[in-house]
Every structure is written in C-alpha cells, then in structure tokens.
Amino acid sequence: GAGVSQSPRYKVAKRGQDVALRCDPISGHVSLFWYQQALGQGPEFLTYFQNEAQLDKSGLPSDRFFAERPEGSVSTLKIQRTQQEDSAVYLCASSSAGGMNTGELFFGEGSRLTVL
Amino acid sequence: SQQGEEDPQALSIQEGExxxxxxxxxxxxxxxxxxxxxxxxxxxxLILIRSNEREKHSGRLRVTLDTSKKSSSLLITASRAADTASYFCATDGTxxxxxxxQGTELSVKP
Structure with a gap:
C-alpha cells in the first residue's frame, strides 16, 4: 500500500484479555518500530525490527508485551493480560533506513487501545 | 524516558502570525x-537537520540547531488554521x- 496501515484503529478490551495489534509497513521498508503514546504525551519507543530480526526491545514495559515480524514485513504487537495502564495509542512506523542510520519515519494512524 | 523537552507546551496564535x-x-x-x-x-x-547543519528551510518552515546548547527551534511563518496540530522534536538513538x-500543541485561530 501507499502508507503504513494499522489495525484495528480502535480496540476496547476488558482487563485481563489478550490483544493483538497489526502493522503493515510500507513495502520494502527494512526498519519497523512500535511506539506507545499516552494522551497528551510524545511517543515512547517500544521495540525495533530490522527485517525479521528484533534488534531492540528495550522499551517494552513488561513481559506481557510481545512483538514479532516473522517474514520481515507485517508485524504484530501482542499484549497479554491487559491492564488499565496499557490504555494508549500504539503507533507503528517504518523506514527505508537500516542498521544504525536514522532516517525519516513513516507512521501509521495508530491503534487506540482502551482497557476497561 | 524521553530525550527532548519542547517549549512552550501550548501556543495559541492568530492566522498570519x-x-x-x-x-x-x-x-x-x-x-x-x-x-x-x-x-x-x-x-x-516535517524536516530533518543534521548535527553539522545550523539552519534548514522547507517552505514556511525554518529549523535551527545549536549543538553547543543542545537545542533546536522550529519556526512556522505566516501560520494558517491548517497548521493547528501538535509538533514534536525527535533525536536519534541506537x-x-x-x-x-513531549510536544508543543499549536492552535492557530482564523
């Protein structure tokens, strides 16, 4: 597609449920990032993939958060046993730059998760 | 944790300013x-400025970078109502x- 696509756009979960958020990056983009954005705050880094390799997961807040990109394109962020503090917008971004190079990131519209 | 701090947190101006x-x-x-x-x-x-650059322009946007003060500024000239948005600076990490x-929330009133 023309841009980064994320689904679902909105997700309401009951506390304790598992959720899966999908990201379809721009075709051919090597790098894929997940960010978490709380209301009124800037995006906070969660994890980074270069192709299918997860090179940095230092931002994942707990072991309830898991991300994968098995074929180096589509990525899924999974949150197990959701808690109210997980309520946020989850942003996916992709970039043609790889390795240590920082280039322009292309963001999706985000998935807004509300945990009741 | 977040690297940068934007100032002001919120800004309200008239169109054209x-x-x-x-x-x-x-x-x-x-x-x-x-x-x-x-x-x-x-x-x-919007724009990327490298550490060896001091100023960069793109349309109505002007960005400056002062690495000695570890600061940057974004100037939007002749603002329009459509410029109403949050603006974030971002630095490169590993x-x-x-x-x-944290972002600056800009409101441009027509």
Whole structure:
C-alpha cells in the first residue's frame, strides 16, 4: 500500500484479555518500530525490527508485551493480560533506513487501545 | 524516558502570525527531526537537520540547531488554521530509533 496501515484503529478490551495489534509497513521498508503514546504525551519507543530480526526491545514495559515480524514485513504487537495502564495509542512506523542510520519515519494512524 | 523537552507546551496564535517552538535535548546527536501530529492521527515528518547543519528551510518552515546548547527551534511563518496540530522534536538513538519530546500543541485561530 501507499502508507503504513494499522489495525484495528480502535480496540476496547476488558482487563485481563489478550490483544493483538497489526502493522503493515510500507513495502520494502527494512526498519519497523512500535511506539506507545499516552494522551497528551510524545511517543515512547517500544521495540525495533530490522527485517525479521528484533534488534531492540528495550522499551517494552513488561513481559506481557510481545512483538514479532516473522517474514520481515507485517508485524504484530501482542499484549497479554491487559491492564488499565496499557490504555494508549500504539503507533507503528517504518523506514527505508537500516542498521544504525536514522532516517525519516513513516507512521501509521495508530491503534487506540482502551482497557476497561 | 524521553530525550527532548519542547517549549512552550501550548501556543495559541492568530492566522498570519509566526509560531516558534523550541526543543532541548540531553545527549549528543547525529540529527534531529521535527514531526507534526494532527488530533487522532499518526505523525508526519516535517524536516530533518543534521548535527553539522545550523539552519534548514522547507517552505514556511525554518529549523535551527545549536549543538553547543543542545537545542533546536522550529519556526512556522505566516501560520494558517491548517497548521493547528501538535509538533514534536525527535533525536536519534541506537538502531535508528527516534526519541521524542513531549510536544508543543499549536492552535492557530482564523
């Protein structure tokens, strides 16, 4: 597609449920990032993939958060046993730059998760 | 944790006026980027300035970078109502990730 696509756009979960958020990056983009954005705050880094390799997961807040990109394109962020503090917008971004190079990131519209 | 701090947190101006937003950061950088986010949407890249550059222009946008003071500014000239959005600075971290500031919420009144 023309841009980064994320689904679902909105997700309401009951506390304790598992959720899966999908990201379809721009075709051919090597790098894929997940960010978490709380209301009124800037995006906070969660994890980074270069192709299918997860090179940095230092931002994942707990072991309830898991991300994968098995074929180096589509990525899924999974949150197990959701808690109210997980309520946020989850942003996916992709970039043609790889390795240590920082280039322009292309963001999706985000998935807004509300945990009741 | 977040690297940058934007100032002011919120800015309200009239259409046609200039808007200036400032960003300070803590560690050395290779480049700094500015992004815009409309309410409920994703972030859109505006401009990238490298650490060896002092000023960069793109249309109505002017970005300055002072690495000695670890600060950057974004100037939007002749603002329009459509410029209403949140603006974020971002510095480069390991593995190409960006570290974002808290953002400046700009409101341009027609």
């Amino acid at each position: 200039n808007a200036t937003m400032n960003c300070s950061y803590k560690t050395s950088i290779n480049n700094l980027q500015w992004y815009r986010q409309n309410s409920g949407r994703g972030l859109v890249h 593995w190409g990730k960006l570290i974002f500031g």
